[in-house]
Amino acid sequence: MPFDFDWSQLFTWRALINLLDIAIVAFVINQLMKIVKGTRAVQLLKGIGVILLIKFASSFFELRTTEYIVDYVIQWSALALIIIFQPELRRGLEHLGRGSLFPRKRKINPSEQLVQDISRATQYMSRRRIGALMSIEIDTSLEEYIGTGISLDADVSGELLINIFVPNTPLHDGAVILKDFKIASAASYLPLSESPAIPKKLGTRHRAAIGLSEVSDAITVVVSEETGEISVARQGNLISPMTKEELETYLRKELVSEEEDEKNFFQKLAEGFRKGGADK
Structure with missing residues (x-):
């Protein structure tokens, strides 16, 4: 059959x-x-x-x-x-x-001038080994950390950023936080990462930069006081060292260009799980 x-x-x-x-x-x-x-x-x-x-x-x-x-x-x-x-x-x-369940397009207000100001200040401080810590608010509010510093609400300029981080001045110890293309605060305290994966040679500035990147989508630029190396912390990762061209390219991509920056549900969950796993 x-x-x-x-x-x-x-x-x-x-x-x-x-x-x-x-x-x-x-x-x-x-x-x-x-x-x-x-x-x-x-x-x-x-x-x-x-x-x-x-x-x-x-x-x-x-x-x-x-x-x-x-x-x-x-x-x-x-x-x-x-x-x-x-x-x-x-x-x-x-x-x-x-985040959201599905990826979406977003566009941050373009500002080539902001990229140039940060790059100019960073290069000046790098050559002279002046330690610096600058965080740029993206979508996640940084008001909690802005409140720990000195409120400025000043227009961004390379000269002002340099002057803030000159050693032995009242505002040099801490982070500058940029919000809406203005310097929102200086001498702000950022959360320190406790990740054991961070090399021992990196100091408090780098740990603070990574720590903020673990709890927000901010971009943080770091200048090492010991070596003058330039680094960028984002989403729990530290890109280091970076040249002037690499820094400008990265900042233009993140701050000026339209890109699919928002992750989907599972990408967000995976990132959060990995960052949490690195905390111990």
Whole structure:
């Protein structure tokens, strides 16, 4: 008797719903794998695998005491995961709050003059090894950090930026925060990153720059007082060293050009999870 299969069953509404369900689950699993890749969660997953293996073995060989202990561990694992990965979860939710489900286009008000002022001031201070820390507000509000410094609300100029960071002056110790193409504040305090991945040779300025980039989408330019090297911190990453041309190209791309800067849901979650994982 020949095999008789009703191909129309493949295209029923229920079948399509099942396919969509499978596709969504596969997509979510794939994204979660990308999120945990390279983080402490990889080691956690290995530990969970070992626990499940012990659970299976204890059940198969009827090791009652071992099975009881493993069941007890599994019962409390959810609470333990929340406590252990609190930084990762917090970072992920912060990134989600700043983003949207789908990418969107945005355009920051073009300002070639702002790029030139920052570049000119940075090059002057780099040659003379004057330490500097300048953060540019993008979408995430920096009012919390502006309030820790001295309010200026001054027009941006290379000369003013240089004068602020001249050693032994009242405003040189701390960060300058730029908002709406003005110098909003000077001598502001930024959150220090606790990431163990940061090289020991980097000082407080670099840790502050990375720390702010972990909790906001700000762009922070750093000039090292020890070496004169120029660095840029963004989204938890530090680009260093940078030449004059590289700095100007980067700032033009981020501040002048229209680009698809907003990440989608899973990109935001992954970034937040990775930054949180680097905190410990």
